[in-house]
Amino acid sequence: DTEVTQTPKHLVMGMTNKKSLKCEQHMGHRAMYWYKQKAKKPPELMFVYSYEKLSINESVPSRFSPECPNSSLLNLHLHALQPEDSALYLCASSQFQGASGNTIYFGEGSWLTVV
Amino acid sequence: KNQVEQSPQSLIILEGKNCTLQCNYTVSPFSNLRWYKQDTGRGPVSLTIMTFSENTKSNGRYTATLDADTKQSSLHITASQLSDSASYICVAHTNAGKSTFGDGTTLTVKP
Numbered sequence: 001d002t003e004v005t006q007t008p009k010h011l012v013m014g015m016t017n018k019k020s021l022k023c024e025q026h027m028g029h030r031a032m033y034w035y036k037q038k039a040k041k042p043p044e045l046m047f048v049y050s051y052e053k054l055s056i057n058e059s060v061p062s063r064f065s066p067e068c069p070n071s072s073l074l075n076l077h078l079h080a081l082q083p084e085d086s087a088l089y090l091c092a093s094s095q096f097q098g099a100s101g102n103t104i105y106f107g108e109g110s111w112l113t114v115v
Numbered sequence: 116k117n118q119v120e121q122s123p124q125s126l127i128i129l130e131g132k133n134c135t136l137q138c139n140y141t142v143s144p145f146s147n148l149r150w151y152k153q154d155t156g157r158g159p160v161s162l163t164i165m166t167f168s169e170n171t172k173s174n175g176r177y178t179a180t181l182d183a184d185t186k187q188s189s190l191h192i193t194a195s196q197l198s199d200s201a202s203y204i205c206v207a208h209t210n211a212g213k214s215t216f217g218d219g220t221t222l223t224v225k226p
Contacts, residue, residue, distance in 0.1 A: 044216075104149070
């Protein structure tokens with residue numbers, strides 16, 4: 001079983017709604033990630049947090065807002081999304097960012113549908 | 116530009132048979148390469164991690180190889196099982212922690 005927990009597993013939201021995706025890990029990892037995955041495509045990196053600070057933002061639109069309240073939690077706040085934002089959102093963590101031989105653990109993902 | 120190319124795009128084999136998936140990468144500066152298995156609708160699960168100094172690594176029926184000179188990796192699955200049906204994704208990482216994903220190979224194991 002994965003040790004990265006994501007909630008909710010499924011989310012349907014309107015284009016004017018504000019919602020959040022949550023991610024939690026208790027492995028003591030100091031790097032956490034958000035990925036977006038469309039059907040039959042590989043995951044695309046969105047954000048990386050290292051030691052609770054935003055390290056990488058892959059030019060993600062501002063309607064996606066990440067937050068890392070502490071070393072175990074990672075949120076993704078969603079506002080004014082578009083139907084094309086519908087996808088599987090994956091959270092992941094690793095002991096450190098960029099370290100060689102450093103396993104990245106993925107959560108099961110949150111399925112987001114924007115209507 | 117960092118790139119990872121996987122082949123074949125899809126593969127169908129009979130249960131009990133072996134198969135080999137290929138990955139060619141162009142990533143700089145190269146740190147490590149990982150193979151993941153992703154079941155439909157679930158998050159990817161790491162199978163192997165290989166740095167440039169490692170040639171072969173096994174994880175049960177999965178054996179990965181890496182040739183850092185030709186920038187090629189392969190994933191060999193032995194004695195396939197129905198549960199091996201999934202997407203297999205090759206990911207190359209840089210020292211800075213940037214990752215480049217391949218498009219994956221969809222494997223279907225039939226009884």
